[in-house]
Amino acid sequence: MNCKHFGTCGSCSIHTLSYEEELSTKKACLWELLAPFGIKEIECFSGEDAHYRSRAEFKIWHEGERIAYAMGRLDKKGVVMIEECPKVILPIARRMGPLLEYIEGSEILKHRLFSIEFLATTTDACLVTLIYHRKLDEAWQGAVKPLQEKFQVSIIGRSRKQKVVLGEEFVTESLPIDGRMYHYRYYESGFTQPNPRVNTMMITWAIKQAKTVGKGDLLESYCGLGNFTLPLSRYFKKVLATEISKRSIHAAKENCLLNGIENINFVRLSSEEMTQALNKERTFTRLEGMDLDAYNFSTVLVDPPRAGLDEATRALIAKIPNIIYISCNPETLARDLAILTQTHYLVDTAMFDQFPHTPHIESGVFLRQKSN
Numbered sequence: 001m002n003c004k005h006f007g008t009c010g011s012c013s014i015h016t017l018s019y020e021e022e023l024s025t026k027k028a029c030l031w032e033l034l035a036p037f038g039i040k041e042i043e044c045f046s047g048e049d050a051h052y053r054s055r056a057e058f059k060i061w062h063e064g065e066r067i068a069y070a071m072g073r074l075d076k077k078g079v080v081m082i083e084e085c086p087k088v089i090l091p092i093a094r095r096m097g098p099l100l101e102y103i104e105g106s107e108i109l110k111h112r113l114f115s116i117e118f119l120a121t122t123t124d125a126c127l128v129t130l131i132y133h134r135k136l137d138e139a140w141q142g143a144v145k146p147l148q149e150k151f152q153v154s155i156i157g158r159s160r161k162q163k164v165v166l167g168e169e170f171v172t173e174s175l176p177i178d179g180r181m182y183h184y185r186y187y188e189s190g191f192t193q194p195n196p197r198v199n200t201m202m203i204t205w206a207i208k209q210a211k212t213v214g215k216g217d218l219l220e221s222y223c224g225l226g227n228f229t230l231p232l233s234r235y236f237k238k239v240l241a242t243e244i245s246k247r248s249i250h251a252a253k254e255n256c257l258l259n260g261i262e263n264i265n266f267v268r269l270s271s272e273e274m275t276q277a278l279n280k281e282r283t284f285t286r287l288e289g290m291d292l293d294a295y296n297f298s299t300v301l302v303d304p305p306r307a308g309l310d311e312a313t314r315a316l317i318a319k320i321p322n323i324i325y326i327s328c329n330p331e332t333l334a335r336d337l338a339i340l341t342q343t344h345y346l347v348d349t350a351m352f353d354q355f356p357h358t359p360h361i362e363s364g365v366f367l368r369q370k371s372n
Helices: 021-035 090-104 138-150 196-211 229-235 246-258 270-279 313-316 329-338
Strands: 043-046 055-064 067-074 079-082 111-122 126-132 154-159 161-165 170-177 180-187 216-221 239-243 264-268 297-302 322-327 344-353 364-370
Touching: 021 043, 021 329, 021 344, 021 364, 043 196, 055 079, 067 090, 090 111, 090 126, 090 138, 090 364, 111 138, 126 138, 126 170, 138 154, 170 196, 180 229, 180 246, 196 229, 196 322, 196 344, 196 364, 216 229, 216 270, 229 239, 229 246, 229 264, 239 246, 239 270, 246 264, 270 313, 297 313, 313 329, 322 329
Parallel strands: 043 344, 126 154, 216 239, 216 297, 239 264, 297 322
Antiparallel strands: 055 067, 055 111, 067 079, 111 126, 154 161, 170 180, 322 364, 344 364
16 A cells, blocks of 8 residues: 555554455465365455545644644554545545644644544545533634534534534445445444445345345345445345444434335344244333244345354254354354354355455355255
């Protein structure tokens, strides 16, 4: 990547390999972990190795009257002041320098400014969060409004026990998927996939698996704001999608309305609670009026955190004919596959490089139930 801080800034920890060599190394690591489960090939999906990240967080370094963006050093020895970050998508990259220069020219805006966070979309919507170690007063609001107008951004100010929203607290992304345009509201404090291009590849890959099923209902755990749920809903009669985050469920329901989709029930349940409800071990007021027995799940999609699936969830999804498993940790994926391949066999395997120049590996597997 063409960056003057490459090899010094700790944000990119792989800097001695070409991008092609990096992809090959990651694919080999994934192959070694998943080979015991009978994979035939790994389809590799990648985008550009620069201008791919739609959200970013930067510390603000104060030196006299000057301020600068700062990141932790690759050698772990303090921070490095950065003048650019070619990792971020262009709507962030072109605002970074001028926005910081504007803040530096205002005593009110830069006073005890601790960090700046960006959340942007491919359609040029941008939300900027300014985080302070002081209370934000009316003078701060007066000083920040011209910044908002100048750079065409929404601003959120944060400090201890304080949140000030100027404009919207979300951006709306529009992604072309499966011949349609899907619209997603991304909230400042909610989880979003950070690489829009590779995200569309992940969703498209999951749709390819869903198309081979062609019947029944979909169960989804860890659904977030409906990233996979909305496009996959086209291929199932009904969808039950669960997520523990209240903010994500709120966004998911908004996104459902935004896209005119009516066959999804989003419910705030953890993966463990979902398992207990479907096994009739517990009742939940959040499920009041919902007939779980009316669902005929032919497929389940799980996208768990790095810890992978809990034992009860593995046991539950082992009863469902088709499993789409999106993983952000190949080691816990391999652990879970050791159990799931007792009842299912691997049909398709993919690697998604969401984070170039880092060792992080995102992957997907599609499993089908073995015949008795």
